[in-house]
Amino acid sequence: MQQEQGTSAILAQKAVRLIGSFGWRRWLVALVLPFLGVVAAFGIAPNTVPNRVATTRVVQELELPLPSNGAATDAGYWREERIVRGDRAASLLRRLGTSDADVRAFLRATHSTKMLRQLIPGQSVRAYQDAHGKLLALRYQNDGDLLNVERDGDGFRVSEGAIELERRVLVASGEIDTSLFGATDAAHLPDAVAIQIADVFATDLDFHRDLRRGDRFTVVYEAYYDQGEPVRSGQILAAEFINDGKAYRALWFEYAKGHGGYYTPDGSNIRKAFLRSPLEFSRVTSRYTNRRYHPILREWRAHRGVDYGAPVGTRVRATGNGVVNFAGRRGGYGNLVVLRHQSRYTTWYGHLSRFAKGLRSGARVQQGETIGYVGMTGLANGPHLHYEFRVNGVHRNPLKVVLPPAPPIQAAQRPAFDAAAAPLVDMLNLLRGTNLARLE
């Protein structure tokens, strides 16, 4: 017990130092709580990163040890080369000025290296070269993996392995002034966390239309560190969003190893059969003005749909699981996709610039799957998505319709869920209290 408290205090100190560097806003609260140890122990094993979190904005600066061999070491220097689309190891090395003989030796040594077959555009490799451009070492870090290639005589020695990342649980709060990204930027939250917030609440809130100035959020999330440096964010563990005075809460619960979902504190599934918005949420779409397409009832009555202004090419996603009923050209709709869901419901997506690859009548689609791209085909005076929601063939206002939920926590899971949920709910309660106190 003594020891556990000690560990949790150390963890808390680390996080406090980190948050100290974030700076404070009058309405921004970032706290670390004594629950930290409890939360860190909840549900997720250290260093397991859920697949759904793929993006990372923070690029780590590696401390690079000098190569251990070669007399030329003293005269060497590190150079960084950015990976561009279509790059392979050979093209990267040529840009670094590596000789043909060394390129061949490098490719021989690394022919079975998986990381080099999946070079990710935008990331960098670092090369250590002597004054004549002779390649002495190369490092490539990609998410949690590190590739290390060092000169060994006329050839190269290769090692590849996972970086042991330290998992921390951080919390942040913010208040919406103009946009979600404005608030998450002020709270120093990575984009990946901002998009997860929109994703977690995607079946309750349309982040393109529902946000109000003064809305608030609190988020408890994982972050991964290597030697004190942030490498990437992880999963959101708990979140609260207060929209127009109404509070929505979501808690992550891993009900089986590697499988989890978000639930309300009383165990209801936060997922519903339909997403609130058919438009992907991103920095670009969040900035795009909807003023011409303001969601007033008059507009819906006039043409029985809701319009989303967005740049041409913005991804349009299926709001629910279903089957493609129609995908093609139809009059004023232009390029249109109609999806059928559970027999009672259909959703309509008009004015598309193009369809997703392989989309045809009869194809099954999953909620959130891209079905096409925003355009202005048919009767459209600007790029936008026309979205309709029909129940038994009758138009309904998708902004108003009450949508059926996904299954709740099962009885057998209940004790585990309650035990996991309690500390998260405590944390959200405390953060909300702190938030309000600071607002006064």
Ligand SMILES: [Zn+2]
């Ligand atoms: Zn329309």
